[in-house]
Structure formats: structure tokens, C-alpha cells
Amino acid sequence: GQNIDQPTEMTATEGAIVQINCTYQTSGFNGLFWYQQHAGEAPTFLSYNVLDGLEEKGRFSSFLSRSKGYSYLLLKELQMKDSASYLCAVRSSLNDYKLSFGAGTTVTVRA
């Protein structure tokens, strides 16, 4: 199976930067996803990494190191609406029909 670890909670100030780390252990790595989930709502897709390096999408960037089993999601210029849970999910080529999720990191943005 997969072990996926991410911090439980983080707090940051509006306009600041926050980095959410995710470490994973899996056989046959076949992609890492980040999703944002507001309380009581569905997860929404943010980013996908399958090769090492940084993927940038506006205020959000995601980084992957396959050799270290490590990823991070970087949120820049934080806004109040970024307060949400951020889920790291890994796909394995051994059972590539499913995503295995971490428990999520709750980010609170304060004024």
C-alpha cells in the first residue's frame, strides 16, 4: 500500500506564502495530485506531477522529487478564500485505477 504523510494544520497571514509538504512511500509511482477541499465540499483538482520538478499554475506551484518520495504545494499571495484542506494523493502503476490520499492539511489564512 501507500503511506502518505502531510502536516495536519498550518496557519498563515493574508498575502504571505505557505508550503505544504507531502511525503509518500509507494511501489510503482505513477503520479502525484494535489486537491483543494473547502469544508463540506468536494475536492477540486489543483495540480499533477509525474516527473521531477516544479509545475507552476498562477499562485499555486507543485514540486516533485521521486527519488525522495517528496512533494510540496506552494501557495503564494495568500487570500482568505485559500482557507481550506489540501489533499495530497498518489497513484501507483500497480493499481492505477485509484488515488491514495493523505489525511489533508488544513490551512487557515488570517487577516
Place this chain on the structure above:
Amino acid sequence: ETGVTQSPTHLIKTRGQQVTLRCSSQSGHNTVSWYQQALGQGPQFIFQYYREEENGRGNFPPRFSGLQFPNYSSELNVNALELDDSALYLCASSSGRGGGETQYFGPGTRLLVL
């Protein structure tokens, strides 16, 4: 908006009852995956349907079953409900078999078992 819809949005049942949850996939998607999300946890994979056949299953008992229809909509059935089945049930649609594509989630059905 992902174009994935689920019904009902909320449901209350009692132990031992049966429930059916429904999901309509995004246009052009032929794969539906179901996940269970307990409070404060990440989603846990239940099973996936591709072109009306089960394509993979997670660690859930047989009382969790599903169907996919020719229009690629899907149902999740849970028999003999237990208190621990209380959770948010999410369906996600994607295109293609297995791991090729991103999964897009619907709004979920929140099930409470009393």
C-alpha cells in the same frame, strides 16, 4: 464546476437499512470512481467502474456494491448499514481505463447512519 453531479446531497438512515447513491459523470468521461471520506480524513477508494464493469476495488466489504449504466452514470449501494458508514461519499469521473487521467469529483452525498 466539474460537471459531475451526485444525488441525494444528504441522507439519514438507521442501522441495518440499505442505501443507493447516484452519480452522473462529466460529459465525455466513461470511468467513475467512488470514495468514502470520514470526517477529518482523506477520501478512501471504494471501487471504480469503466464501461459498465468493475475495474478495481479497495478494501471495503461486499455489502458495498455498485453499477455503471450505458450512459456511464453510476450507483453505489450499501447494504446492512453500520454506524461507521456515516461519511461523505464522493464520486469522481475520468476518461480512459485506469491511471491515464485526472479524476474530477462531484459534490458528494453526506450519509448519516443512526
